[in-house]
Amino acid sequence: MAIKLVVDTDPGIDDALAIALSFNSPEVKVHALTAAGGNLPAEECLKNIYRILGFLGVRDKPLIGVGRDWPRSGEDARHIHGKDGLANTYLPVFSRNAAEPAAKLIASILTGSPEPVTLLALAPLTSVADTIDRIGTAEGNVERVVIMGGAFHVPGNASPTAEFNIYHNPEAARLVINSPLPIVIVPLDITTGLVFTVRDFDAFSRCRTGAGKLARNLLPFYLQAHRRYLGLDGVHLHDVVATAFVMAPEIFETKKAWCDVEIEGEITRGTTVIDDRPISPKAPNVEVVTGFDAEALKNFILSRLSRE
Ligand code: BDR
Numbered sequence: 524m525a526i527k528l529v530v531d532t533d534p535g536i537d538d539a540l541a542i543a544l545s546f547n548s549p550e551v552k553v554h555a556l557t558a559a560g561g562n563l564p565a566e567e568c569l570k571n572i573y574r575i576l577g578f579l580g581v582r583d584k585p586l587i588g589v590g591r592d593w594p595r596s597g598e599d600a601r602h603i604h605g606k607d608g609l610a611n612t613y614l615p616v617f618s619r620n621a622a623e624p625a626a627k628l629i630a631s632i633l634t635g636s637p638e639p640v641t642l643l644a645l646a647p648l649t650s651v652a653d654t655i656d657r658i659g660t661a662e663g664n665v666e667r668v669v670i671m672g673g674a675f676h677v678p679g680n681a682s683p684t685a686e687f688n689i690y691h692n693p694e695a696a697r698l699v700i701n702s703p704l705p706i707v708i709v710p711l712d713i714t715t716g717l718v719f720t721v722r723d724f725d726a727f728s729r730c731r732t733g734a735g736k737l738a739r740n741l742l743p744f745y746l747q748a749h750r751r752y753l754g755l756d757g758v759h760l761h762d763v764v765a766t767a768f769v770m771a772p773e774i775f776e777t778k779k780a781w782c783d784v785e786i787e788g789e790i791t792r793g794t795t796v797i798d799d800r801p802i803s804p805k806a807p808n809v810e811v812v813t814g815f816d817a818e819a820l821k822n823f824i825l826s827r828l829s830r831e
């Protein structure tokens with residue numbers, strides 16, 4: 524049976540391709556998409572969700588939610604994702620079926636679902652934390668929460684030490700990570716371990732519709748941003764890698780570990796800390812992705828995204 528999936532997301536180019544990957548993967552059924560403030564304010568991310576669904580021609584529409592904005596929403600990531608968050612493509616917004624408040628929607632799905640739900644968090648964790656505030660952790664039928672976030676042994680991308688999704692709401696991240704829910708973290712250490720180059724983009728050259736065409740439209744801008752801001756002649760598809768973990772966990776390695784978020788540091792606010800000591804006195808509170816089969820993962824992502 525397909526995994527019942529709720530995706531909290533702030534599209535965003537890599538978010539858009541992560542959503543496209545989800546709709547091209549029979550292992551999952553996208554039950555709901557909720558927009559979070561992050562790459563852009565939540566309302567703009569919501570608009571992008573409608574744009575992506577329209578572009579992909581998704582007929583079996585998921586439920587839609589929109590989260591509240593976090594005060595840092597002024598510090599968006601338009602320089603990486605474009606003024607519209609989708610590479611300045613300004614795709615048409617075909618339909619706007621009603622959006623519920625994200626935490627209310629997620630809470631009602633988790634408490635009402637007979638099957639366990641996987642929550643995939645591709646944005647700052649505001650709405651996930653709000654959901655926990657609303658229903659606690661005992662009530663929901665949660666398979667696991669897979670989080671793209673954190674930077675343990677690599678530099679951050681929002682500050683010298685903090686990864687964007689955690690930096691933009693460290694208190695929410697701390698609450699979620701320390702909750703008793705089964706948490707899997709896919710950190711920047713992993714997502715930056717896979718670089719997609721122009722040669723890889725060839726996979727999309729013949730795609731006339733759907734995910735592959737979306738990739739063709741979005742990736743050139745994203746590549747320019749990676750060249751300009753990271754000096755990298757290729758792109759990192761952070762949210763796509765985290766999404767691939769949900770569908771194909773066998774490609775990845777994980778370990779249980781203790782992890783927490785710095786919420787006070789003068790310079791290090793939003794930094795994630797993992798206890799990697801060989802013998803740790805701290806009980807593990809999360810599962811962290813630590814490695815992957817690079818060839819298998821790249822093939823999985825490229826073949827799924829170019830599937831028409
Ligand atoms: C994360 O930050 C966002 O800009 C991306 O969409 C991804 O979720 C990577 O640090």
Ligand code: CA
Nearest residue numbers: 535538645646
């Ligand atoms: Ca994202």
